Amino acid sequence: MTAALSVVRADTTTVQEFSNGLKWIHRTVKHNRILAFQMFIPGGEIQEPVEQAGLTQLMTATMVKGTTHRSALDLAQEMEMLGASFGVDAQPDAMAVGGQVTVDKWVKTFDLFEDILLRPSFPEAEVEKERAALLNAIHTNDEHIFNVAEERFRQELFGSHPYGRPDGGTVKSVSPLTREDLVAWHKARVSPRGAVLVTVGNVPLGPFRRRVEAFAHAWSDSPSAPSSSPAVVYPTVSRVAEETKPFEQSYLMLGYPAPSVDSPRYPVVKLVNALLGGGMSSPLFRVVREEGTLAYEVSSFFPSRRRGSSFVVYAGMDPKNLGLAEEKVRSVLADFASRPPAAQDLEDAKNYIRGHFLMDHQTNGRLAWYLGWWELLGKGFAFDTIYPDEISRVSAEDVHRVYQEILAQPSVTVRVISKGSSSVPTP
């Protein structure tokens, strides 16, 4: 019997932990009629053996294609009749199962959710269809210049670590996967130990809690706790890689190793990212696009990762501008390292992050996602209210110091060169 270990209430949030390791976080939101639900299960892609890369993606895609109680068509018909949206996803650090529905349909929707998560049957024919679809997705990834650049960038920066693998695996790793592989992976990895279920909406809490408890009871503990994911080993020297592809544009991606989400430097790098590439007033946008007219899109990103991340600048441009655009990007990056940011610029960047954070919390779905994501990453769901304060506490000196540390590391440069254009000299 899975027992509730503890129940904590803070404002409108209820947290319940079960003896099988599942944690349930519920937030009551009364201003709309939507119930959002989000389950994060730690691990997945990051724990795949290299020769089976894509296993988690194929497994999650097939989970919605039949259970011991329902066929793929049954599942689709029932979801659509409820007007529910439903998604199962493989991410680098977690598997995610989530969706939303109007609150009046929560009972039937939760039945479907439980069935898909706990009792997928992986019918042979459905595995074959989903494998074919995944192989096609791997092929068509090459149609998008950003994807080509980003995949190569991760490969160069993260090397043999799972973060460096292509999304969804490769033709070689996906082709031999069998139904038995999916069944075994589901048994080993879809475990309540460390899993986080977040629900957000105005549901009747008593009956809803009883249903979640029944769900937790039905989910038996994993035979083995999730194994720890490997540490990232970054390159020791800077690397430059070029891909020649039949695009009209060329593309540049330039980046550095960056801290994981549990590092104290995490909020500092979020500010570095906002200061350099946040919006149309950022120096990257102004210098490279607005003043230099060297690129249509130019920006930066810093993904939240559990084991180690990257700070990346990217730009897409006319092939003849690749060399000059790269020169400009590098000069912006170097200039930013020369001194701490001005007090007003830092305050503006903090406002930028806080404002976007606020706007991204408008929907129940995004709120559920944030609460679960912070919990999964070990920060705790309450970090959602702390994060803006952590941003506020970062000083100009913090930004200067951490940014210099980042730039002192070996970098990775990826150039996607338009087929037919001449190779571009390194600035």
Next chain:
Amino acid sequence: MRPPFLALLALLSMTLTSSNVQAAKPVKTLPNGLRTVIVEDHASPVVSLQIWVRCGGVNEAGLTSGVSHFLEHMIFKGTDKISANEISKIVESNGGSINAATASETTHYFIDMPSNKWEEAFDVLSQSVLNPAFPPTEFEKERRVILEEIKRRNDDPQSDLWDGFLEALYTQTPYRQKVIGSVQTITDMPRSLMVDQHKKYYVPNNMVVVVVGDVKKKEVSKKIKEVFGGLPKGTLPPAPNLIEPPAENSDVRTIRRSAKQAYLALGIVGPTLKDPNQVAMDVLAATLGGGQSSRLYQTLREEKRLVWSVSSSFITHSGSGAFGVFAECPPEKVRSLPNDIYFLFHEIEFNGFKPEEVARAKAQLRSSWLFSQETYHGQASQWGFYTTLGAPELVSHYLKRLDAVTPKALATLLSQYTIGRPMGGIVVTPENSSVQ
């Protein structure tokens, strides 16, 4: 990932309303013809400010192709009083985002931000839209940026698919225009053309101001009157004819290009925004190809294994709309797809729709409508779109019309639109494939 053009279809085919906005009936018209929509809601401390202009690809022809989109790029390049850098700085330093989009019939500009600085943001947005300086040096720089945007777009096979689809369906009306223009028209475009386009279309009687969020309705109304109330009405150019005659022949053209799979878009022109059948066309599209239990998905993907993905949508225009089926498949299978689709539609016409499949489609549309109302930006976009095209009442009537759609009515529409007339379309396929 959902292809961008399908996301666009979803936006355009979305039809919306909500219980609170139904009650509020928030559309007002100033004496100079400016329409305003203000929805006060304090659930989140943010606001969406939007200005919509009824100007887009359909208001262009020949050498002017792309001018509306070029103009949209230039709006945030500064006024006589405020520079381009200041515009974005004011918004972003207050935690907001600023952007714009141009479509076939509309251009809209928006700022989404925390609500405490809404008034300052409103000044920035309205002054940028009403009084752009079009600095000549910025104009030349932006020309290069747009030429780059065209290249970026050309790298996406789905851009060819979308352009080809519209060209196949619309032979007489300007819905066939590429909103972004061409390398030639952008290269040759004089600044004076843009100034002229702004003068003609950016007049109060051709604009809609929408504010949704954590604001006081009275304060917003006062502000809008201060800024827009004194502007004189403009004399608008004659409206283009947007009613497309039914096609006489079925034509599915093939484009060969760098691609890894084949794409098909097949469709037919449909009813206008104000046609009583407009909502039923949404239901028809959702029933045929709106989800995984739909006829197209089940038949083409699950049973026959011809496609990787397939869906159908109805694209709402003020004039003739477009019903389309969109599929991605192995190149060797694309040739037979149009016939498979025709065959399937004939079969449905013969046997009719099942009540439960129509019920599922309606449930999906109902939920989509509700989910789309969750953000203030979503609400404002919906009000802006329908009010700009002259049908704000749809926002209040949509659900009622949805409820009224019957399987029999859908069968009639299927006969009338997809079987009774030849469908046209486009195939985009890899260069080395053997598709004829």
